[in-house]
Amino acid sequence: MSTPLTSNVPVVPSFFRSAVRVYELSLGRMLWSRRTLFMALVVGGPVAVALVLRLLAALDLLSLTGGVDFVDSANQRVTIDGPGIFGLMVWGFYLRFSVPLLGVFYGTSLIADEIEDKTITYLFTRPLSRCAVLAGKYFAYLVSTGLVLLPSVMLVFFLVVSLLGGSIGAAFPSLVTDLALLAVGLAVYGALFMLIGTWFRRPLLTGLVFILGWEPIVAVVPGYLKRFTVSYYLEGLAPHAMPQDRAVTGILGVMQVSEVVPSVAASLIGLGLILVGGLSLSAWVVERREYVIEQ
Amino acid sequence: MNAAVVAVERVSKWYGQVIGLNDISAEVHPGVTGLLGPNGAGKSTLLKLIAGQLKPSKGSVRVFDESVWGNPGLFFRVGFCPEQDSFYDQMTGLEWVTALVRLNGFSESEATEAARLAMDSVDLLDAADKKIGAYSKGMRQRVKLAQAVVHGPDLLVLDEPLAGMDPVARRQVIKLIKGWGSSGKSVLVSSHILHEIESMTSTILLMNHGRILAEGDIAAIRGLIDEHPHKIRIRLSDPRAFARGFLDHVGLRSLCLEEGALVIETENPDAFYSRLTEVAASGALGDVQEVSSPDDNLQAVFEYLVK
């Protein structure tokens, strides 16, 4: 048996360096965790659908020329084509489903997982600030979800846009905007749910209540309440003519309220505020919170 | 006496309406200090406060003369081995210890070297490349110790490090802890098993119901317990004659005859031992074969104090 090495220069690593170390430690665990199955479902589903559509179109078994019966946010009927189908898939699969759900599942788990596994003590007894731990984990979340989700979007784009004579070249700028939009969505939802994960004891249920209860309900309430959702601002950044949720459109119709979509600038400011607020409040909470781990 | 490595001053800790620690003050000095007490005494709470994982509700906890809560820089000098049996099970022991020591600012190569040395120090180098999930309980305890010592801390805080170990592993770890203590490190180690602590150190902090009952040397603590009689067992050839001879001893509480032995309870052990020496030397009351005091071990001290 030999004596352990002693650190020669005990200088507290910079915030950035510390965060990078935590990021390196967390990334692999995040990618190869139990959630990989869920991630595969989220990412593989749209690609599988795109492949099926492509196959059906190639075999001439599916006619997509009739136009799909949906209205955009300005109540205009939109004719479907390849880019239209892509827009529909970006809305239906990614923006309305994958991004909020990945945000809930991963964001709320960033700290909660370590607590549930009782391993947070090992991170919090190292010479780095708790904020750095949080930042490293948040980066790992962004990279792991982004690395898996964004290529899936690109695959769907190339499989679907060229259907019905759509031009990949012409639609490419919208792909870039979509990718940026999804990345922003992941970042903002992630920050928000990280805050919920550090604050609440049952963060998953709270997160689900937010995306399945709060966001859909206030979307049909006239006034300013909808500004306290993420989806409201994301919709303001959407490049496509996005179809409306049937329930939302129906209720707004009954209430004779036309839906308001915020401007791009207002959306960016709103999302920025949620992002910065989520991150800084999470840091504030985690620095002050005692994590009592029982045997 | 050396300056205190850990100074706990009038600390109380509440969990909601449950009190974990109740106005305790204590000091830890270089060497091995045993934190002893039954389950629920508040040992783990105290160690978590010292390791900066909990914030005192009242009072202060200082380590190396710095406040420990919200002071991550201290963890260059502190190593903590928590009680819970939890790991990143998918990693190998070496990967895990390397990853953790990297958080101390070690470069990749430095971290690997330090992790190897730490694994070697807990005699786990052979299993370093096995997944932690495949480790036995004893190995898991040792890899936890490895992550606590890997960065060469001056203070080691070990919460029940021997829990669940087999006797061989237990002996190894006791040897390790004693070695760290004698090499100049401060080691604060908790256990609810008396003979474990006794085999590591004679310096103890005795806790029960969230309070420190006693601190210091086991023998000194025993000496302070005046209100409890001292029990002495004497094996000899004629217990009855011996008993008759000691009936007039000042401070005698009881005499109990056993086969070939006499057990005496006295409130004045010093006077008793002086007289016993004289009598044994003279041989007047028979042949004294063995004198032992069941009260000198930690079990007795503990039982007296928690009664």
Add this chain to the structure above:
Amino acid sequence: MPIHDPSYRRYTGSRNEPGSSWLIIAETEIRGVLRKKLFLFVLLASWGQFFVRAVMFYLSSNFSSLDTPALGILSPSVQTFRQFFELQEVFVLFVTVYVGSGMIANDRRSNALQIYLSKPVTRAEYVAGKLGALLFFLLLVTLVPALGLLVLQVMFSGSLTFIGENLFLVPAITLYAFVEALLSAFAMLALSSLSTSARYTAMIYAGMVLFSGVLFEVLRDVSNGALELVWLSFRANLDQLADVIFLLPPRYESPWMVSVLAVGTLIGVSVAVLKWRVRGVEVVT
């Protein structure tokens, strides 16, 4: 002086009949869940619709002389009760996730399953106990408020006309509430038995329910209705069955028997999973 025998004595009291242990398990679970404040908040929120509809029924019954078009919306109908279930879907999800996700997973995590099954409790009784507790809460947010609304309608209107004309509503509400609760409960318990983490189970369940719905909707929308694969979606199957049970025109063109088959298959698979996973000792080969 009486001399007492302090040695061990066997229990000589009465014992419950074999087969009733599930009630104890269910009762323990229910008591445990009711102690959680967050859940009580969810439960309270889930009754929000009941109170809103009760007010609507009261207004339509007592201000009918006003004859405004708004009263038409407030008046109860078969559609009202169908919509009631539709809007309760989100609470069914919350309750299933909150109550059900840890039911077996937590027992597996803490090795309590072995302890349960070392008592005179059969595996079926264990599952029945857990299922009973989950069904209790699910019916508390579906069946109980729906039947309560029906009773309130009679009380407010002071007439049995509506219920007399729609007598089938009582069995329809009961049947649909049980179909929805049984499907949700079996699926969740099966997932819970596959894991040792309640949070992971909750994620997979919520992901499965939501993803299947999104997949169904996107496929239908991009194919202009040609790919209306109702069987794919957890919710679409239930919606289709609800329409049939409430004697309303089915919302999807797919035959409703397909949905019966899909729901039956899912429950069957869940039962098989439970049979496979709920064991005292897991043999790893």
